[in-house]
Amino acid sequence: MFFRRRPKSPAELSDEELLLRYRQQGDVADLGTLYDRHLTEVFAICRRYLRPDEEAQDAVMQLFEQLVDKLRRHEVSNFPAWLHATVRNHCLLVLRARQRAGPAAGGALVVHFPDAAGMESAAHQHLVSNDADDDAHLTEERLQALEHALAELPDGQRRCLELFYLEKKCYADVAQLTGFDLKQVKSYLQNGKRNLKRYLESSPSSPASPDGFR
Structure with a gap:
């Protein structure tokens, strides 16, 4: 008698396994589990560059939406390092857009460093x-x-x-x-x-x- 092995739940998979399964199957639940694992760090990085907190929270949501497409198309070997760079670059783009808009969009650029x-x-x-x-x-x-x-x-x-x-x-x-x-x-x-x-x-x-x- 043969027993079919049940698929692993997202929580049981490593970052690499979640990335591979997401690219193969496109289940956003897998990506959500992966993102949740690193959410604290993502928010900390966003708060380093963006204030008030509502702006950092908006960036966290925007980043997840970007990952839905990016991680379906790109193979990532070191997810934590790649995510850190992606978050940082996104925040810099937000600052650049604010700077190009001129003083009416916020004037001085203020940088915050709340994490370790x-x-x-x-x-x-x-x-x-x-x-x-x-x-x-x-x-x-x-x-x-x-x-x-x-x-x-x-x-x-x-x-x-x-x-x-x-x-x-x-x-x-x-x-x-x-x-x-x-x-x-x-x-x-x-x-x-x-x-x-x-x-x-x-x-x-x-x-x-x-x-x-x-």
Whole structure:
């Protein structure tokens, strides 16, 4: 007597298996399961670039709609890395579109870094340019410089800055959440701001100083 093996549920499949089955069968439920696995990271990346949260949430939905078509046509070998790059590029396109629209569409470009890689970091005034493509390229360079600067900070400094400036925690709350004493917290905040400013000023494509960390 032969028993037919039941198909695996989406939750039982690896990312690679879900991608393959989606390309073969086109079942959006498989793609939904795959996207849900990485949804927290996707939203964190969107919030890094886009505010308010409603704009980041809109980007999350737009990205899923794009994946429905992209992943049916393209073979992806490393989904987490590919998704990270796709999300980042989408957010940069949103910023570029806003920049081309001019001050009426939002004025200054504000960049936020709420996840483990960083924190709310900087804003720079919209620069008027006759060449929109060149202006957008400069914006992307600044964003990359900010990310690199934040990644260079020691863990203690980065975490204290994140809690104090982004999550609006007081000194005592930061100390409780990190395990540092108040003297350490104040030292990390002071040194973190100084190091971030120094790193940004050393990069020719970055803003001169991080807004919100004065």
